[in-house]
Amino acid sequence: MSVKIRMKRGGTTNRPFYRVVVIDSRMQRDGRFIEELGYYDPIEKPQVFNVDRDRVAHWITLGAQPSDTVRTLLKNPNNNFAVREQNREFTAGPTRPKPVRSESDSQPSADRGRGGRDGGRGGRGGPGGGRFGGGGGRGNLGGR
Numbered sequence: 001m002s003v004k005i006r007m008k009r010g011g012t013t014n015r016p017f018y019r020v021v022v023i024d025s026r027m028q029r030d031g032r033f034i035e036e037l038g039y040y041d042p043i044e045k046p047q048v049f050n051v052d053r054d055r056v057a058h059w060i061t062l063g064a065q066p067s068d069t070v071r072t073l074l075k076n077p078n079n080n081f082a083v084r085e086q087n088r089e090f091t092a093g094p095t096r097p098k099p100v101r102s103e104s105d106s107q108p109s110a111d112r113g114r115g116g117r118d119g120g121r122g123g124r125g126g127p128g129g130g131r132f133g134g135g136g137g138r139g140n141l142g143g144r
Contacts, residue, residue, distance in 0.1 A: 002024070002025040002026075002065070003022060003023070003024060003025065003034070003059070003062070003063065003064040003065070004022070004023055004024075004025045004064060004065050004066070004067060005020065005021070005022055005023075005037065005056065005059060005060070005064050005065070005066040005067065005070050006020075006021065006023060006029075006066070006067040006069075006070055007019065007020055007021070007040065007067065007069060007070065008020075008021045008023070008029065008030050008033060009029060009030060010030075011043075015043055016042060016043070017039065017040075017041055017043070018039060018040040018041075018042070019036055019038075019039050019040075020036070020037045020038045020039060020040060020051050020056075020070060021033035021034070021035065021036050021037060022034040022035045022036075022037060022059050022064055025065075035055065035059075037051050037052050037055050037056055037059070038050045038051030038052055039051075040073065049073050051073075051074070056074065
């Protein structure tokens with residue numbers, strides 16, 4: 001398997017945004033990738049080329065070949081580019097305490113309805129039941 005380090009295009013029309021990815025060379029440009037290494041934003045002023053250089057070096061030592069564009073960006077990081085190294089530390093935000101479940105919550109009770117996949121509102125095509133909440137067999141007149 002030949003592995004490449006190349007760009008995967010995102011963004012909208014006339015506003016490109018590229019993700020630098022490790023990908024099998026036989027895959028499509030925007031196909032399934034192995035690992036995302038960073039991104040390149042050519043629209044922002046100054047242009048931003050943000051890549052995890054440790055991971056790029058790791059993949060190159062394993063035999064991955066960078067595309068011509070990626071090679072140029074990696075060789076000339078100070079050529080009108082703001083290079084920002086990724087912060088590899090993860091800081092977790094505030095967490096909510098998990099709700100405590102009592103034994104009565106885990107027991108099924110009679111006042112919760114009949115259960116089942118549709119919540120006890122009848123089967124497919126029944127009154128008020130079905131996947132889209134459609135009424136029973138009224139053709140194009142009812143339902144959704």
